[in-house]
Amino acid sequence: MEIDPFIFRLSIFILSIFVGYYVVWSVTPSLHTPLMSVTNAISSVIIVGAIIAALASSSDNIFEGSSLFGFLAIILAAVNIFGGFLVTQRMLQMYKKKKK
Amino acid sequence: MSANLSALFYLISGILFILALRGLSSPETSRQGNYFGIAGMIISIIVTFLSLGNFGPGFIYVVVFLLIGGSIGAYIAFRIPMTAMPELVAGFHSLVGLAAVFVAISAFLNPEAFGLGSIGAIKLASLIEMSLGAAIGAITFSGSIIAFLKLRGIMSGAPITFKGQHLINLLLGLSIIFLIYYLCISQASNLFWSIVIISFLVGILLIIPIGGADMPVVISMLNSYSGWAAAGIGFTLENTALIITGALVGSSGAILSYIMCKGMNRSFFNVILGGWGASEQTESLQTKEQKPVKNGNADDAAFLMKNASSVIIVPGYGMAVAQAQHALREMVDSLKKNGVKVSYAIHPVAGRMPGHMNVLLAEANVPYDEVFELDEINNDFANCDVAYVIGANDVTNPIAKSDPQSPIYGMPVLDVEKSKSVLFVKRSLSPGYAGIDNDLFYRDNTLMLFADAKKMTEEIVKSL
Numbered sequence: 117m118e119i120d121p122f123i124f125r126l127s128i129f130i131l132s133i134f135v136g137y138y139v140v141w142s143v144t145p146s147l148h149t150p151l152m153s154v155t156n157a158i159s160s161v162i163i164v165g166a167i168i169a170a171l172a173s174s175s176d177n178i179f180e181g182s183s184l185f186g187f188l189a190i191i192l193a194a195v196n197i198f199g200g201f202l203v204t205q206r207m208l209q210m211y212k213k214k215k216k
Numbered sequence: 217m218s219a220n221l222s223a224l225f226y227l228i229s230g231i232l233f234i235l236a237l238r239g240l241s242s243p244e245t246s247r248q249g250n251y252f253g254i255a256g257m258i259i260s261i262i263v264t265f266l267s268l269g270n271f272g273p274g275f276i277y278v279v280v281f282l283l284i285g286g287s288i289g290a291y292i293a294f295r296i297p298m299t300a301m302p303e304l305v306a307g308f309h310s311l312v313g314l315a316a317v318f319v320a321i322s323a324f325l326n327p328e329a330f331g332l333g334s335i336g337a338i339k340l341a342s343l344i345e346m347s348l349g350a351a352i353g354a355i356t357f358s359g360s361i362i363a364f365l366k367l368r369g370i371m372s373g374a375p376i377t378f379k380g381q382h383l384i385n386l387l388l389g390l391s392i393i394f395l396i397y398y399l400c401i402s403q404a405s406n407l408f409w410s411i412v413i414i415s416f417l418v419g420i421l422l423i424i425p426i427g428g429a430d431m432p433v434v435i436s437m438l439n440s441y442s443g444w445a446a447a448g449i450g451f452t453l454e455n456t457a458l459i460i461t462g463a464l465v466g467s468s469g470a471i472l473s474y475i476m477c478k479g480m481n482r483s484f485f486n487v488i489l490g491g492w493g494a495s496e497q498t499e500s501l502q503t504k505e506q507k508p509v510k511n512g513n514a515d516d517a518a519f520l521m522k523n524a525s526s527v528i529i530v531p532g533y534g535m536a537v538a539q540a541q542h543a544l545r546e547m548v549d550s551l552k553k554n555g556v557k558v559s560y561a562i563h564p565v566a567g568r569m570p571g572h573m574n575v576l577l578a579e580a581n582v583p584y585d586e587v588f589e590l591d592e593i594n595n596d597f598a599n600c601d602v603a604y605v606i607g608a609n610d611v612t613n614p615i616a617k618s619d620p621q622s623p624i625y626g627m628p629v630l631d632v633e634k635s636k637s638v639l640f641v642k643r644s645l646s647p648g649y650a651g652i653d654n655d656l657f658y659r660d661n662t663l664m665l666f667a668d669a670k671k672m673t674e675e676i677v678k679s680l
Contacts, residue, residue, distance in 0.1 A: 125450075125451060125454065125456070125459055128456055128459055128460060129447060129450075129451075129459050129460075129462075129463050130463075132230070132234075132459065132460045132463030132464055133466065133467045135463075135464070136234075136237070136463055136464040136465075136466070136467035137471065139234060139237045139464070140237060140471045141471060142238070142241045143237065143240040144243070145475075145562075145564065145570070145571060145574075145589050146243070146562075146571060146574040146589075147240045147243065147246060147571060148472060148475075148569075148570035148571030148574070149301055149305075149569060149570060149571035149572060149575045150240060150246065150571070150575075151237070151571070152305050152435065152436070152439050152469075152472070152570065153304075153308070154236055154237070154240070154249075154253055155237070155443065155464070155465040155469070156308045156309060156312065156465075157253060157257070158236060158253055158257065158461050158465065159312050159442050159446045159462065159465045160257075160311075160312055160315070161229065161256075161257060161260050161446070161457050161458055162312065162315050162316055162446050162449055162458060163261065163315070164261070164264045164453065164455055164457065164458060165319035165449050165453045165455070166315060166318065166319055167261070167265070167278055168264065168268065168330060168453065169322035169326070169329065169330075170274065170277070170281075171268050171270045171274045171275065171278060172322070172326050172328075172329030172330070181325050181326065182321070182322035182323075182325035182326035182329070183274075183322065183326070185318040185319070185321045185322040186318070186319070186322045187278070187281050188318050189314075189315040189318035189319050189322070190281045191281050191285035192285065192312075192314055192315040192318070193311070193312070193315045194283075194285025194286045194289060195285045195288045195289040195311055196289060196308050196311045196312055196315070197257055197285075197286065197289065198285070198286040198288075198289030198290045198293065199288075199289030199290065199292050199304075199308060200289070200293075200308055201253060201254050201257070202290055202293035202294065203292075203293040203296065203301075204250050205247070205250055206293060206294070207298070207301075207578070208243070208246045208247045208250060209247070210298075210575070210578040210579050210581075211243040211246070211578045211584050212578070212581065212584070213583050213584065213585055214585050214586065
């Protein structure tokens with residue numbers, strides 16, 4: 117019997133939870149704020165779905181029904197991607213070691 | 217681009233995102249980690265364009281919208297003051313949530329485009345995944361908006377509770393599950409819309425009973441939700457990058473919530489069910505009696521610290537409110553010139569989000585190797601001459617160790633009272649968030665400095 121591809125995706129999902137668990141425990145507490153802003157930025161990879169939705173319209177009207185929601189989602193996700201990565205970068209630049 | 221090839225590229229993006237988080241294990245590797253994250257994002261976006269292969273007028277619009285959103289994001293990122301970081305993060309969470317809702321809606325309206333079947337005949341698994349993604353996304357969105365309003369001070373930080381609140385939340389939660397069940401049977405679009413609307417409501421009701429100082433838990437929890445919402449959409453779109461990222465972010469937020477709850481010695485449900493400060497506050501105000509405190513001024517404080525050999529600074533949310541971090545750094549600089557050894561002690565739940573104090577100190581150019589966590593520094597208080605408590609309160613209360621009746625009993629606290637003298641900067645003797653009196657105020661070795669955190673620190677700098 118063939119394995120449903122859903123099972124593969126589920127496996128990836130569960131393994132990633134474990135990877136996330138161990139990786140996040142190794143994050144130093146002083147960087148917990150950048151951790152939140154960077155996880156925020158990477159979860160905006162949802163923009164992939166937004167792009168598919170936006171370009172899905174078959175009619176001439178680009179902004180009809182489902183693709184309109186896609187375009188709106190692109191704006192939201194893009195704010196997050198740029199904002200999230202840049203603000204993380206800005207914060208990380210500030211962490212400096214003692215000058216010896 | 218073939219589906220298999222793009223799936224491999226999405227996997228690479230996922231791995232780059234893992235490396236982005238891995239980089240945060242130390243400040244040195246963190247900047248490189250952020251570049252990995254950016255690379256992963258660029259790969260995902262380009263691969264999506266190539267696999268769609270649609271470079272018509274729609275593509276131009278997509279790029280334009282991307283740049284509009286991007287410029288708004290970049291503008292915010294450069295302009296935002298570091299003290300506003302908690303509300304910024306809450307605001308960003310709400311955007312991820314809403315984006316997830318929008319993508320789920322378009323998948324529901326146009327399932328052919330995503331290869332999920334046709335309208336009225338969407339594959340069962342996809343229907344469950346997209347309604348879960350939409351529901352969690354909607355909860356994330358409205359919950360984060362409430363958190364944002366509370367952190368921004370537009371809405372009062374006090375917990376809003378009413379009778380039957382938990383029952384209503386439970387009923388609404390159950391109704392979402394029922395609606396998803398019926399949606400799977402009937403595929404009726406009004407059921408889908410009801411799920412979205414009820415979820416928005418749940419998000420609001422879930423966050424309003426949670427008070428200001430519990431915000432670190434709330435933000436972490438919403439962080440986690442935004443991850444699960446992304447994962448739900450990832451399953452719908454059968455996209456590995458999104459599934460991996462969703463799982464990473466989901467577990468990251470969950471771990472942070474756990475650390476925050478542990479920092480307050482409270483269970484997650486205790487925080488979520490809310491209303492800690494609300495019931496205790498009235499009680500403690502009644503029982504409060506006038507006890508003598510020692511009152512000092514900036515000159516006393518400067519004298520004490522100048523003649524100390526070691527000083528530990530304990531910052532809290534009050535430092536963030538007063539924006540006192542730069543003044544504090546100046547004070548520490550002149551103390552160091554006098555040969556005083558200075559370090560900083562950070563409680564896990566100091567401030568309004570995980571790591572809040574660390575970012576503010578980093579902004580004021582405090583080297584991160586002078587900043588210590590609770591476990592690392594707590595034993596040092598016994599050997600230190602002066603503890604300078606600036607804007608912290610409940611996290612220093614010795615009652616958490618001695619009085620089993622106290623609501624904060626068992627919470628890990630900084631052993632500030634063990635140092636030879638304590639300088640406590642505070643505007644008044646009012647209790648902190650937990651609504652209980654701080655025993656530390658009345659100790660013999662405590663000198664209260666009644667003033668705004670920033671003004672007091674600046675005055676100390678002058679008299680040093």
